[in-house]
Amino acid sequence: MIELRLLGTLDLKATDGHAVHSILAQPKRLALLAYLALHTDHGARRDSIVALFWPDLDTAHARGALRQSLRFLRRELGDGILNGHSDEAIAFEPGTVWCDVVAFEQACKAGHVTQALQLYRGGFLEGCFVSGGSTELEAWIGSERRRLGHLAGRAAADVVEEAEREGDLPTAVQAARQAIALHPDDEKGLARLIELLDRSGDRAGALNEYERFRRRLLELYNITPSPETHVRVEAIRVRSEPFVPPAVQEPVAAATPARYAVEDIRPSKRRRPVAITMALLAGAIAITGALTAVARRGNDAPTVLAVGPIQDSTGADSAKVTAGLAGLLATNLARLPGLQFVSSARLYEVVGQFRALGDTSVPIARAARQTGATELLEGALYRAPDGTLRLELRRVDLVRGALRGAYSVQGPQPFALVDSATSQLARAFDLRASSLRIADVTTSSLVAHRFYAEGLRLVSQNDPRSAQRLFEAALAEDSTFAMAAYYVAICRMQLGDGHGIRAPLVRAARLADRTPERERRLIRTTLALVAHEPQGLAMAETLAARYPTEPDGHLLVGQARTMAGDFLGAIPYLRRVVDMDSLAFRGGAVRCRACDALFAISDAYQLADSLVAAEHSLRELLRRQGSPMWLQELAVVLERQGRVEEALATFQRVPRTSSALDAGLFRASVAIRAGNFSHADRLLNDIAQGGAEDLRSSAQWLHAISLRYQGRIAEALTVARRMRRVAMETSGQKLPLETSLIAAQALFEMGRPRQAAALFDSLGQLAGDYPDFPARVARHHTWMLTHLVTALAAAGDTARLAALADSMEASGRRSAYGRDPRLHHYARGLLWRARGRLADAERELRAAIYSPNMGYTRTNLELGRVLLERHRPREAIAILAPALRGALDASNLYVTHTELHELLAGAYDAAGETDSAAVHYRWVVNAWRNADAMFHARLDAARRRLAALQSLVSN
Secondary structure, eight states: OEEEEOBSSOEEEOTTSOBOHHHHTOHHHHHHHHHHHTTTTTOEEHHHHHHHHOTTSOHHHHHHHHHHHHHHHHHHHOTTSEEESSSSEEEEOTTSEEEHHHHHHHHHHHTOHHHHHHHOOSOBTTTOOOTTOOHHHHHHHHHHHHHHHHHHHHHHHHHHHHHHHTTOHHHHHHHHHHHHHHSTTOHHHHHHHHHHHHHTTOHHHHHHHHHHHHHHHHHHHSOOOOHHHHHHHHHHHHOSSOSSOOOOOOOOSSOOOSBOOGGGOOOOTTSOOOOHHHHHHHHHTTTTOOOBOOOOOTTOOOOOEEEEEEEEESOTTHHHHHTTHHHHHHHHHTTSTTOOBBOHHHHHHHHHHHHHTTOTTOOHHHHHHHTTOSEEEEEEEEEOTTSOEEEEEEEEETTTOBEEEEEEEEESSHHHHHHHHHHHHHHHTTOOOOSOOGGGSSOSOHHHHHHHHHHHHHHHTTOHHHHHHHHHHHHHHOTTOHHHHHHHHHHHHHTTOTGGGHHHHHHHHHTGGGSOHHHHHHHHHHHHHHTTOTTHHHHHHHHHHHSTTSHHHHHHHHHHHHHHTOHHHHHHHHHHHHHHTGGGGGOSSSOOHHHHHHHHHHHHHHHTTOHHHHHHHHHHHHHHSOOHHHHHHHHHHHHHTTOHHHHHHHHHTSOGGGOSSOHHHHHHHHHHHHTOHHHHHHHHHHHHHHSOHHHHHHHHHHHHHHHHHTTOHHHHHHHHHHHHHHHHHHHOOSSOHHHHHHHHHHHHHTTOHHHHHHHHHHHHTSOOSOTTOHHHHHHHHHHHHHHHHHHHHHTTOOTTHHHHHHHHHHHHTTOOSTTGGGHHHHHHHHHHHHTTOHHHHHHHHHHHOSOTTTSOTHHHHHHHHHHHHTTOHHHHHHHHHHHTTSOTTTTTTTSOHHHHHHHHHHHHHHTTOHHHHHHHHHHHHHHTTTOOGGGHHHHHHHHHHHHHHHHHHHO
């Protein structure tokens, strides 16, 4: 029997239990399989299937495509599984397929709601984008997703009621959280969750849930919760006692005082306390280590456990023994099924944030509470007379100050202590430890551990260069230390060495089996996103869902959604990171994930062409933590809004030593966008002749763009070829990619599309900048094919376009970068326009748009032309105007602003908005006044129309 999972992470296993990746990699065929699985009782009619999945083909070709897909599915799944019930119906043979959707619905119908919730791992066909399907297919997927989500919400509500009747508050709380996750705008569900948390004694949790809900409503809908909910929450906030009395304290493993304040825990005078730096070293080893345990006893509130430092009482050799011990313990505890922890790294990250604020004596308990922990595990290490080590641990309630448990283990070395302590704590939580050995999931070298722990401390202090050296030293001690390799890659990423991250990240992924689950998921998710693998988003969402109290997963989801093109969908995840790590805003040199998230929010808004929202995010970031980089980005956003004076004044405030962008280059970019080409060219020539080597190359690049905008294509080609020769000499490459691209684009704009096509085709044979990553290679291949089809269409050679579009579709879907799976629509749009089928061309070109202002803006140009040909100038204006707000040397590299202004002038003219039309005609006339001869006819036409419009105004 095959196993098909369509809820949440998509999965398909053959009868032998192996994943069928060949089908999972093809969204349309996977969706077809899903459709058949949900129609297995009576089968699905062939005519319905072809209409849903191949609407653009005639009947004969559509049925041929269906037959080809069925042959493929049968070959991959095996004979006797998928057969035709009749000439017109297709279905699975009975008993050959298990599908989670069917099992979920059966469980709901039978009233087995707990089982149903276990089956519902996420939305139906989530992340499955079916290209070339009908709108009816999209509607069916959407309606099934909503229907199944509603059923899951009902099931969660039923579990809540059942658990309440049985007095099982922890289960009720968990189910209520699931209900809110499924329907985050359900205020009645929120009220139920708040009541349950309050009754459980978790008043802080109730208030946090309300605050999260309030912020969501405010950010997404600009509304606030109802007065009834507000009154309920205020009653909880002002009440001095918990809803229920504290539970009876459990007996502890050793004779210790029953209650005390955690902040008052001190070693005796005979013990030498560990300095805070030593504590950081001891805890930091698990920067991606274990998250908080959720232990439930009767009706007690859920427990959130953090592992604090291990104090040293062993003698002079302490550094060799205690370094990393708390981290090792947290790492091993994370392997216990059913437990989650606030990672030691997160805990000490918060300690570092307090220290950066000047609070150098912050108690570890205060930092633990800041992370959301309700209990703290801490202890001390002693040396016995026989030379062995003894580790004493205490589990302390951070809310009441009560001692929840005490534990003692003895062994010859730290690894044995960690293994024994894990077993004891597992028994305390009624869990199976089953001989979990810490050495199985991390390095067995204490020397490597010390290098690694010190490196993590430096990472938290934002010193990646020094940290990298320590991680490399740890790898030299133990070549199988996966997390050391991972952090070498992270440090290189922070230092801007994009190419240098590949080898250590691939190495870390290869070694990831020797790490606990969270580290393993973090390594592989990071690699998937860097490599642009399509499964990266699903992996990030799983990481965030499994470890919700850590910011890493949410940050990766936000970044992955932005990359995929779900710009506004990324923002709630990024905003959550801002909320979780807000203390870092007030720190100095410490790592600030909240800053990264807020900057990513600005980036997402820019891609969505919401530049005002992007500006607000950057101004919020500058208010919270000033940085030259944020100031520079604000200048860029202001300039793209046309607020030139503000942009220049803002850039002037950026310290020269801190700017990644030269002031002269920035002013030149501003001048080009404004059409002040003489000023731009003077600035760029000055830099090209007297600037630093890297600035000279950038100046020539911008100068070539400026010349293209002016219609001086022959000069632009000369500059491009000169850059290409230099690149060949310095790199040794026969065909340097970037300089060859601008040369090919110049050839295209000179009216030599076949020569441009030949060069684009040659560039497509290269592997790109990341030959080790197949998805990156697919992205490069798709991108070069895009330019090839543009040149071929301009040459009138449309014979190859359909086949090239198919190739682009195949390669594009192998990339997680949201632009790539859409680009085949651009090729098909050009083909339909060439054949005079403008409605089809419009549909395809609209589907090709990734970002209205920062995608492939030549799509905007071609769609604008189609809309004008269809006599819809106002729609053309809405498509063309955003393209002028993109980056000159990125999204706008393959179209000139002069072309966009020319088309906008015609669109405004056709719409009867003569003042706006005159502005754009004037821009064209100014730009092309020294243009090559091939532009003279278009220049004369613009001049005549501008004169006519000015005459109308004067009359």
